[in-house]
Amino acid sequence: MDLQQRGCGHRFCDSDWCLSRQPRIERTLGDPSEARHLSPRRHHTGAAVLIHCLTLKFKESASDIEIEEMRAALAALPSHFDFPIRTRYGRDLGERATNADYAVVTEFENPDDFDTYLKHPAHLAVPRDHVDTMHSVQFLFDS
Structure with missing residues (x-):
């Protein structure tokens, strides 16, 4: 499995939840141009x-x-x-x-x-x- 982008580059962005204040780029298996930005600080939902x-x-x-x-x-x-x-x-x-x-x-x-x-x-x-x-x-x- 080849991951094109893994998170936003923050040192804790190695999981499915990005803890940085920056928008996170979803991991993709294909063309990096198809990556979607996820909402920043998603973890503040208490999750x-x-x-x-x-x-x-x-x-x-x-x-x-x-x-x-x-x-x-x-x-x-x-x-x-x-x-x-x-x-x-x-x-x-x-x-x-x-x-x-x-x-x-x-x-x-x-x-x-x-x-x-x-x-x-x-x-x-x-x-x-x-x-x-x-x-x-x-x-x-x-x-």
Whole structure:
């Protein structure tokens, strides 16, 4: 299958929903001149959100106090933003030795909010000194 155009070029336009403010060009299998423009920001119907998942592995030296300081900073994050943000977080249940120690799942209405979040001083101030490794993934969820 040869896709002539895949979205508008925004970094999150790799799915059926285009989250950019620009009109999206529908994927086509044939002549690119037959591509149709779809309405911009279609996801604002409430059909899709950007999910940011982060897993953390703590250093052996991480104390319960340091982990609690991180939890408190995460709990305070939504109050620093003028856009909706939903954050859930918690320690691993310990069911498997290979799991991460902690996870954070945050929902955003659009990529612009996510980009603002990543650069915001409150996000950057979340304590990370006791974190050994972090892995993240972002994806779209159609509700």
